[in-house]
Amino acid sequence: MKITDFAIVFVIIFVPLFWLVSLHTRDAEEAQLLSQKYKSALQTAVLDAGAVMHQNEKQNNEAGYDSTKFVKADKELALLTFTQTMALNMGIQDDPAAMHALYDYIPAIVVLDYDGYYILAKETEMTGNAELSFKQVWSPKKPYTYADPNGSSINFTLDGYVYAYDAIQGKWIEGFQKELASNTQIPLLQDADTFEQVRRSWIVTSVQEDLADIINRHNEFARRNGIAYTFTLPLIPQEDWYNSINDTGIMAFIQGIPVGDQNVNNYAIGGGRLVKKTAVVGGVDPATGVKYYYPSTCNYGYRAEEVFGDGKQAAAQGYFERNCYVSGQAP
Numbered sequence: 001m002k003i004t005d006f007a008i009v010f011v012i013i014f015v016p017l018f019w020l021v022s023l024h025t026r027d028a029e030e031a032q033l034l035s036q037k038y039k040s041a042l043q044t045a046v047l048d049a050g051a052v053m054h055q056n057e058k059q060n061n062e063a064g065y066d067s068t069k070f071v072k073a074d075k076e077l078a079l080l081t082f083t084q085t086m087a088l089n090m091g092i093q094d095d096p097a098a099m100h101a102l103y104d105y106i107p108a109i110v111v112l113d114y115d116g117y118y119i120l121a122k123e124t125e126m127t128g129n130a131e132l133s134f135k136q137v138w139s140p141k142k143p144y145t146y147a148d149p150n151g152s153s154i155n156f157t158l159d160g161y162v163y164a165y166d167a168i169q170g171k172w173i174e175g176f177q178k179e180l181a182s183n184t185q186i187p188l189l190q191d192a193d194t195f196e197q198v199r200r201s202w203i204v205t206s207v208q209e210d211l212a213d214i215i216n217r218h219n220e221f222a223r224r225n226g227i228a229y230t231f232t233l234p235l236i237p238q239e240d241w242y243n244s245i246n247d248t249g250i251m252a253f254i255q256g257i258p259v260g261d262q263n264v265n266n267y268a269i270g271g272g273r274l275v276k277k278t279a280v281v282g283g284v285d286p287a288t289g290v291k292y293y294y295p296s297t298c299n300y301g302y303r304a305e306e307v308f309g310d311g312k313q314a315a316a317q318g319y320f321e322r323n324c325y326v327s328g329q330a331p
Contacts, residue, residue: 106254
């Protein structure tokens with residue numbers, strides 16, 4: 001066989017393979033870029049939601065508690081803020097249908113309150129219309145309840161304050177663990193270290209089990225809407241779980257968004273008391289087309305494109321810094 005024949009055979013066999021590899025590489029790169037975009041959008045959304053969810057309507061809602069962690073989590077305001085930030089970051093703020101479709105890939109949102117938690121998820125609704133037979137609703141508040149072998153029960157909170165039923169004495173008690181240790185026969189309340197270990201692991205386990213069940217049930221909804229991806233509870237480091245229960249907060253999951261032959265999967269956690277900073281807006285100067293980022297408190301006439309958690313994220317996306325003091329702009 002002549003060398004030209006070998007060359008022809010090589011071209012016929014290997015060029016298609018190189019082309020397929022090239023396609024796969026481009027898909028992987030696109031998936032990586034979109035994954036970062038979704039991750040940034042999701043993280044910023046939960047940070048914004050976490051920042052507003054602890055704003056009480058009445059300050060006396062906190063009366064009678066010595067805990068700095070007791071706040072009234074406003075889940076509806078948190079959800080509204082989360083949705084608005086996601087829409088703005090994804091560029092679909094004027095497209096309700098697109099936002100509705102995005103929620104098909106958000107199997108669950110968790111709001112961690114001081115003495116219990118809520119989960120937003122798709123639930124079956126009898127509408128007579130198969131396409132409208134699922135509705136996104138909040139679960140009732142689920143307390144962090146623990147029961148011991150003696151029949152006593154303890155409702156944990158995000159700190160050492162408890163509501164407990166002492167089965168031996170046949171009465172309800174409440175207060176901080178260290179204060180109740182000498183007034184109750186509930187074994188778990190006798191030792192501070194054991195109590196703290198069980199409290200944290202029990203809260204995490206309760207939320208994990210509920211989430212796993214809800215995300216698994218989301219697959220029924222997904223199949224009816226032509227989504228082939230199988231939703232599962234992502235592997236979240238234990239450190240992230242424990243950090244998430246340090247304060248009231250919000251957790252959100254986004255999974256299965258197809259990009260070529262890849263899928264975008266991410267989760268984000270935002271604390272309710274810890275996030276106090278001003279959001280950073282990425283906007284475009286309509287006169288020059290230059291992209292700037294600036295504090296959301298600035299009153300520029302730029303077209304807002306994205307919202308970021310900090311200036312570093314905005315700069316990475318090609319925005320130039322501009323603060324409120326430029327050109328005589330008041331802060």
